Amino acid sequence: MFIVKGNIVFTKESCELTIFENGYIGVEEGLVSFVSKRLPKEHESSSVIDYGEKIIIPGFCDLHAHAPQFENIGLGMNMKLLPWLDTLTFPTEAKYKDADYAKKMYSRVVKDLYRFGTTRATLFASVHVEAAQILVDLMEEAGLGGCVGKVNMDMNCPDYLCEDTETSLKETREFVKRNQNNSLVDPILTPRFVPSCSERMMAGLGEIAREFDAPIQSHINENLDEIKWVGELYPKSKNYADVYDGFGLLNGNTLMAHCIHMKEEETELFVERGVYAVHCPQSNCNISSGKMPLKNLLRKGMKAGLGSDISGGHAVSIPKTMVLAMQISKLRFQENPEEGFLTLSEAMYLATKGGGSFFGKVGSFEKGYEFDALVIDDSSLAVRDDLTLEERLGRFIYTGDDRNIVERYVRGRKLEKPPFE
Amino acid sequence: MFIVKGNIVFTKESCELTIFENGYIGVEEGLVSFVSKRLPKEHESSSVIDYGEKIIIPGFCDLHAHAPQFENIGLGMNMKLLPWLDTLTFPTEAKYKDADYAKKMYSRVVKDLYRFGTTRATLFASVHVEAAQILVDLMEEAGLGGCVGKVNMDMNCPDYLCEDTETSLKETREFVKRNQNNSLVDPILTPRFVPSCSERMMAGLGEIAREFDAPIQSHINENLDEIKWVGELYPKSKNYADVYDGFGLLNGNTLMAHCIHMKEEETELFVERGVYAVHCPQSNCNISSGKMPLKNLLRKGMKAGLGSDISGGHAVSIPKTMVLAMQISKLRFQENPEEGFLTLSEAMYLATKGGGSFFGKVGSFEKGYEFDALVIDDSSLAVRDDLTLEERLGRFIYTGDDRNIVERYVRGRKLEKPPFE
Numbered sequence: 136m137f138i139v140k141g142n143i144v145f146t147k148e149s150c151e152l153t154i155f156e157n158g159y160i161g162v163e164e165g166l167v168s169f170v171s172k173r174l175p176k177e178h179e180s181s182s183v184i185d186y187g188e189k190i191i192i193p194g195f196c197d198l199h200a201h202a203p204q205f206e207n208i209g210l211g212m213n214m215k216l217l218p219w220l221d222t223l224t225f226p227t228e229a230k231y232k233d234a235d236y237a238k239k240m241y242s243r244v245v246k247d248l249y250r251f252g253t254t255r256a257t258l259f260a261s262v263h264v265e266a267a268q269i270l271v272d273l274m275e276e277a278g279l280g281g282c283v284g285k286v287n288m289d290m291n292c293p294d295y296l297c298e299d300t301e302t303s304l305k306e307t308r309e310f311v312k313r314n315q316n317n318s319l320v321d322p323i324l325t326p327r328f329v330p331s332c333s334e335r336m337m338a339g340l341g342e343i344a345r346e347f348d349a350p351i352q353s354h355i356n357e358n359l360d361e362i363k364w365v366g367e368l369y370p371k372s373k374n375y376a377d378v379y380d381g382f383g384l385l386n387g388n389t390l391m392a393h394c395i396h397m398k399e400e401e402t403e404l405f406v407e408r409g410v411y412a413v414h415c416p417q418s419n420c421n422i423s424s425g426k427m428p429l430k431n432l433l434r435k436g437m438k439a440g441l442g443s444d445i446s447g448g449h450a451v452s453i454p455k456t457m458v459l460a461m462q463i464s465k466l467r468f469q470e471n472p473e474e475g476f477l478t479l480s481e482a483m484y485l486a487t488k489g490g491g492s493f494f495g496k497v498g499s500f501e502k503g504y505e506f507d508a509l510v511i512d513d514s515s516l517a518v519r520d521d522l523t524l525e526e527r528l529g530r531f532i533y534t535g536d537d538r539n540i541v542e543r544y545v546r547g548r549k550l551e552k553p554p555f556e
Numbered sequence: 557m558f559i560v561k562g563n564i565v566f567t568k569e570s571c572e573l574t575i576f577e578n579g580y581i582g583v584e585e586g587l588v589s590f591v592s593k594r595l596p597k598e599h600e601s602s603s604v605i606d607y608g609e610k611i612i613i614p615g616f617c618d619l620h621a622h623a624p625q626f627e628n629i630g631l632g633m634n635m636k637l638l639p640w641l642d643t644l645t646f647p648t649e650a651k652y653k654d655a656d657y658a659k660k661m662y663s664r665v666v667k668d669l670y671r672f673g674t675t676r677a678t679l680f681a682s683v684h685v686e687a688a689q690i691l692v693d694l695m696e697e698a699g700l701g702g703c704v705g706k707v708n709m710d711m712n713c714p715d716y717l718c719e720d721t722e723t724s725l726k727e728t729r730e731f732v733k734r735n736q737n738n739s740l741v742d743p744i745l746t747p748r749f750v751p752s753c754s755e756r757m758m759a760g761l762g763e764i765a766r767e768f769d770a771p772i773q774s775h776i777n778e779n780l781d782e783i784k785w786v787g788e789l790y791p792k793s794k795n796y797a798d799v800y801d802g803f804g805l806l807n808g809n810t811l812m813a814h815c816i817h818m819k820e821e822e823t824e825l826f827v828e829r830g831v832y833a834v835h836c837p838q839s840n841c842n843i844s845s846g847k848m849p850l851k852n853l854l855r856k857g858m859k860a861g862l863g864s865d866i867s868g869g870h871a872v873s874i875p876k877t878m879v880l881a882m883q884i885s886k887l888r889f890q891e892n893p894e895e896g897f898l899t900l901s902e903a904m905y906l907a908t909k910g911g912g913s914f915f916g917k918v919g920s921f922e923k924g925y926e927f928d929a930l931v932i933d934d935s936s937l938a939v940r941d942d943l944t945l946e947e948r949l950g951r952f953i954y955t956g957d958d959r960n961i962v963e964r965y966v967r968g969r970k971l972e973k974p975p976f977e
Binding site for chain 2: 207463
């Protein structure tokens with residue numbers, strides 16, 4: 136049991152920030168036992184970690200990133216989706232067949248997540264199960280939480296990455312089984328997207344999902360050409376979402392990245408199934424995918440979170456992703472004022488409690504939530520000293536960076552810098 | 557005379573990067589005397605400053621920022637334009653009546669420009685001429701170049717900022733006269749925008765422009781409500797641009813920020829007059845102004861550069877502005893493929909030679925150009941070591957920050973960190 140003191144800011148609801156100025160959070164066995172303005176009487180003799188004027192916020196959740204592509208961050212941004220995949224992404228992913236290479240590079244991925252305050256992340260690995268296991272182990276060792284998926288891909292991809300369907304399913308099943316009882320990092324089923332998986336692959340993944348109640352992640356409705364392609368591959372399906380649904384891959388444990396060009400009935404299906412839409416504004420801009428109708432999806436009851444989508448996205452930082460999400464929503468707002476725009480508290484909610492709910496009670500400081508937290512020293516940003524805590528949070532989100540994050544907690548454990556080279 | 561050696565990257569033309577790997581730049585009296593792959597014979601005995609594997613690029617040009625608003629960076633981003641002006645911006649600008657306050661805060665502005673590698677900037681000050689002069693002097697002292705304008709505003713603004721027209725014109729004329737022979741920082745005429753200047757004010761500024769051949773900066777076509785308002789104020793004018801033109805304020809020395817909602821004939825007028833369109837993507841998103849048709853304007857022959865538009869924009873960094881300019885152009889491209897999108901070299905051109913041309917021969921390493929340069933140490937970004945220089949530049953622009961800028965030159969002078977508190 137320990138208590139932290141500081142300027143506490145989080146989002147119980149998306150519509151407003153919950154603030155305890157110079158407040159206290161009690162943590163017992165990794166969970167928040169209280170959050171309050173005053174130190175409760177029964178804890179008056181407890182020791183308190185006093186963060187002074189610093190801000191304490193929930194850790195950030197990244198619901199979509201490709202771990203082998205971290206080495207390509209900021210590269211190939213003049214290319215469109217298909218040449219980008221063929222000349223940059225696929226050749227890079229092929230390198231993760233080599234376990235030593237994977238260990239070296241995935242160590243950097245984990246250090247990057249730590250550095251930018253991403254305390255939970257759902258990651259696509261590559262098709263290589265050994266490398267995926269290395270990534271799981273490194274995340275656990277560093278004390279970061281989330282999900283890692285071995286990618287499945289048995290068609291419409293280069294020979295050097297194309298899997299034998301049954302081998303892929305067998306490896307995936309073993310990967311899921313082996314990692315069922317991990318502490319912080321769960322296995323997640325990861326069909327790359329409809330065009331790269333055969334019907335047998337999708338059906339087999341649906342079976343594994345049911346057998347292990349395993350979470351699922353994939354892509355949907357990112358690009359108009361992709362949607363047309365899926366329509367050609369599955370002429371009998373009602374739409375893109377219907378293909379996933381037909382294989383039992385849409386439920387409350389499913390993350391679907393992008394959701395830009397959603398048909399009305401796809402949105403309804405997602406809401407009914409409880410699927411999470413993962414908004415990845417950096418890549419949506421960088422590879423010309425379009426402006427996701429985030430506010431519309433939220434209004435219809437869609438669950439949602441944010442993704443960095445490294446390396447279609449170029450920023451590991453979830454605050455940078457929040458800012459672009461607000462900016463894109465304001466461009467939509469300019470064109471469609473009735474939509475409204477994403478506010479700071481709404482963006483904060485998506486990055487913490489909204490996305491965090493995928494991992495359980497994560498992303499808030501309400502009682503019973505896992506204590507994932509960042510301590511923010513914004514003194515280097517301080518030009519004015521007459522700001523409210525909401526303004527200080529906004530200034531950090533818009534203009535701060537990794538230098539302002541001075542402490543990180545996951546499930547009550549204070550993290551050290553990952554000890555990898 | 558001195559020579560620098562390193563990996564030289566600049567943009568002679570916007571369509572491609574000009575690269576000299578391990579090349580040399582000779583600098584004589586502040587100007588580039590040669591740039592080449594090999595050290596010319598006649599200079600073999602000259603001493604060379606060897607930057608090794610580092611990248612040498614032209615300094616960044618910021619063509620639109622509000623100096624008194626630097627203290628508000630990252631604040632008020634949930635507000636729309638008018639409440640943002642009334643509750644945040646105008647009360648802040650009023651503080652610059654106090655010269656001591658202005659000196660303290662403008663010192664930080666100059667330090668920020670230095671830190672982010674902005675070697676030339678055109679800045680709006682406030683209406684206070686004493687504060688504007690302080691800003692000029694601080695910029696000169698720090699060795700940074702550009703233009704500073706005392707803002708003119710005699711209507712449609714709070715009483716506490718509203719100027720007497722004749723006093724404003726007199727102060728402006730004296731400010732221009734006093735700063736005619738500065739080394740690096742020129743005075744610039746700065747009517748805030750049409751709605752805040754009376755006809756007499758605009759006419760008077762047009763006279764000063766002609767008398768001193770003074771540059772001019774203002775705003776145009778940022779917001780649909782603003783455009784409607786201008787139409788109501790000047791029912792006889794053909795359009796917004798025509799109002800400025802009628803007072804003699806549009807010429808090859810004019811910067812016009814935003815240019816989002818341009819009528820065809822306004823674009824033609826700007827091209828004819830040689831006016832610069834200043835693209836400010838951060839603020840265009842943050843305050844829901846819209847997506848500037850940058851590629852269309854460029855194709856029609858418009859001169860253009862980039863602006864941070866602090867504090868409607870929240871990033872002092874011109875690389876961050878370049879990235880968002882590319883991203884917004886790709887959203888337009890998704891909707892209008894015939895427009896194409898802004899490439900890395902085009903964005904780099906806007907940020908250096910394109911914008912730099914406003915200041916003379918600035919923003920390139922071609923012979924005769926003023927030697928404004930940044931030395932980039934991208935070793936902290938290096939995950940892969942098999943990259944081309946173009947890829948290394950892209951990675952720095954997309955993912956680097958002030959930590960990667962290790963040296964700054966303006967007109968051949970190596971800058972020290974500004975010595976202000």
